[in-house]
Amino acid sequence: MTHRRTRRYARTAATLAVLALLVPLAAPASAQTDLRILMRQKLELAQRLFGAVVLGRLPAVQRDAAELVRISETAAWMTAPTPEYFTHADEFEQAARDLEAAAAAGDLGEVSSAYMTIVETCVQCHREALPRPAP
Numbered sequence: 001m002t003h004r005r006t007r008r009y010a011r012t013a014a015t016l017a018v019l020a021l022l023v024p025l026a027a028p029a030s031a032q033t034d035l036r037i038l039m040r041q042k043l044e045l046a047q048r049l050f051g052a053v054v055l056g057r058l059p060a061v062q063r064d065a066a067e068l069v070r071i072s073e074t075a076a077w078m079t080a081p082t083p084e085y086f087t088h089a090d091e092f093e094q095a096a097r098d099l100e101a102a103a104a105a106g107d108l109g110e111v112s113s114a115y116m117t118i119v120e121t122c123v124q125c126h127r128e129a130l131p132r133p134a135p
């Protein structure tokens with residue numbers, strides 16, 4: 001291999017490396033992608049919470065409910081929502097706060113009903129906010 005060709009390869013490799021670094025900068029995560037990531041975290045937390053609720057593991061319930069509150073505060077400003085969306089987001093956040101409080105108070109009956117309210121708020125918001133699945 002001649003020197004010149006080696007240099008050209010080196011330059012091409014360097015250019016490709018720089019391009020590879022720039023790709024993520026050129027395509028910043030959109031608010032929609034961020035919202036999807038948060039929603040998947042919600043799903044994971046809600047699934048984990050199901051286990052903690054049915055087993056009465058209240059410290060774990062309290063911890064995960066607090067995390068749901070935090071996520072719902074972040075998610076609320078990520079869309080350009082309708083008034084209905086805000087109402088659902090509020091209901092969801094309130095239900096997560098109720099779950100956290102019930103776990104802190106050691107009230108398993110309240111924990112169970114607050115968890116069910118959370119599931120209902122997921123469904124209600126999705127019923128309006130998600131596109132209809134194909135039949």
Ligand code: HEC
Nearest residue numbers: 032035036039040042043046085088089092121122125129
């Ligand atoms: C206030 C409204 C609202 C509430 C409450 C809500 N979601 Fe969502 N969720 C959305 C919207 C809007 C999308 C669509 C996001 C997108 O595709 O841009 C979504 C999408 C999702 C997705 C699909 C994400 C993907 O990968 O495309 C999952 C999973 C999800 N939500 C889980 C949950 C769970 C679990 C709960 C309750 C614990 C919940 N959501 C509560 C509004 C809500």
